Amino acid sequence: MLYYTVKITNLEINNSVFLAPMSGYTDSSFRQLCKKMGAGMVYTEFVSSEGIVRESEKSFNYLKFCTAERPIGIQMFGHNPQVMADAAVIIEERYKPDLIDLNFGCSVRKVVSKNAGAALLKDLPLLESITKSVVHAVQTPVTAKIRAGWNQQSIVVQNVAEILQNAGIAGITLHPRTASDGFRNKANWTLIAELKKMVSIPVIGNGDIRTPEDALRMEKITGCDAVMIGRAAIGNPWIFRQIGQLQRGEQGYTGPTLAEKVAMCLSQIRLERQFSDDDHVNRIMKKFYRYYVHGFPNAAEIRNRLVNSKSLDQTVETLQNLLESVREKVD
Numbered sequence: 001m002l003y004y005t006v007k008i009t010n011l012e013i014n015n016s017v018f019l020a021p022m023s024g025y026t027d028s029s030f031r032q033l034c035k036k037m038g039a040g041m042v043y044t045e046f047v048s049s050e051g052i053v054r055e056s057e058k059s060f061n062y063l064k065f066c067t068a069e070r071p072i073g074i075q076m077f078g079h080n081p082q083v084m085a086d087a088a089v090i091i092e093e094r095y096k097p098d099l100i101d102l103n104f105g106c107s108v109r110k111v112v113s114k115n116a117g118a119a120l121l122k123d124l125p126l127l128e129s130i131t132k133s134v135v136h137a138v139q140t141p142v143t144a145k146i147r148a149g150w151n152q153q154s155i156v157v158q159n160v161a162e163i164l165q166n167a168g169i170a171g172i173t174l175h176p177r178t179a180s181d182g183f184r185n186k187a188n189w190t191l192i193a194e195l196k197k198m199v200s201i202p203v204i205g206n207g208d209i210r211t212p213e214d215a216l217r218m219e220k221i222t223g224c225d226a227v228m229i230g231r232a233a234i235g236n237p238w239i240f241r242q243i244g245q246l247q248r249g250e251q252g253y254t255g256p257t258l259a260e261k262v263a264m265c266l267s268q269i270r271l272e273r274q275f276s277d278d279d280h281v282n283r284i285m286k287k288f289y290r291y292y293v294h295g296f297p298n299a300a301e302i303r304n305r306l307v308n309s310k311s312l313d314q315t316v317e318t319l320q321n322l323l324e325s326v327r328e329k330v331d
């Protein structure tokens with residue numbers, strides 16, 4: 001049963017379907033929409049511990065969230081135990097998130113080349129040292145998000161789980177692919193089931209949940225305490241509501257209407273505009289349009305119009321006209 005309360009140390013989360021951290025996508029605006037649609041827990045995009053201790057404005061911007069997003073985890077990456085601990089203290093003092101999450105799974109070059117993210121799965125003593133130093137530095141519960149290993153020849157879930165649990169980590173998210181897999185091959189859910197048997201702390205299963213049915217299937221197959229959804233939530237915050245509907249045994253679940261999709265897109269733009277200038281909003285939103293216009297008979301043409309729009313005002317006007325056209329059809 002996914003729609004139940006899950007506890008991570010003393011933090012009570014009122015449902016166990018979480019939004020994954022996704023750099024470039026899960027900013028405050030999008031997190032708010034997912035929360036409204038029923039996500040139990042959300043995470044910031046990952047942020048560099050080095051940037052935080054340097055007090056970089058760009059890094060601090062990633063850390064901002066509003067009360068409606070709680071419970072929220074701030075995720076950070078880095079390779080230096082002292083810097084990671086110092087950054088955790090700054091995060092705790094200034095932002096008071098519900099969780100601090102350590103990224104031991106990112107496989108992009110700019111992160112692993114600095115010996116951070118998934119590169120730490122090749123250096124378990126350093127991973128242990130980082131974990132201990134952060135856990136000791138803060139009162140906030142600290143969780144970790146890992147991949148299965150560096151490559152198929154070095155699956156380290158068991159060793160890492162032991163290290164993390166002994167170091168006082170409050171919960172583990174596993175995306176059961178290796179760093180070299182990237183997003184190739186299938187996420188190996190068997191590893192989530194094995195991890196669940198190994199540890200007494202909560203296990204959050206992640207990877208390849210594409211439909212509401214998949215979420216329930218992952219929980220059933222692996223026994224994980226919560227599931228985390230990444231790509232399937234992009235432009236589709238309804239997936240959280242749908243899982244709830246499926247779980248409650250309602251007759252199927254409802255997909256969003258075309259009008260709801262356009263209205264959601266407009267809401268996201270409105271929220272984005274509260275934080276950022278129009279250029280920034282345009283850059284972010286361009287990644288989302290194809291999801292929100294999917295299902296329109298002339299989706300490609302609408303998307304091109306939105307992506308090539310000269311100004312955000314023009315974009316909003318296009319979307320409002322689109323909304324009226326689909327509402328008229330409904331009336």
Ligand SMILES: Cc1cc2nc3c(=O)[nH]c(=O)nc-3n(C[C@H](O)[C@H](O)[C@H](O)COP(=O)(O)O)c2cc1C
Pocket residue numbers: 020021022023024025044045046075103105106145175206207208209228229230231232
């Ligand atoms: C565009 C994108 C950005 C991501 N950024 C992060 C990140 O900042 N931190 C992190 O731990 N994982 C990140 N991930 C990985 C996701 O959190 C998740 O583990 C992965 O997408 C598998 O889940 P899914 O199959 O539900 O998408 C990212 C994934 C994508 C597609």
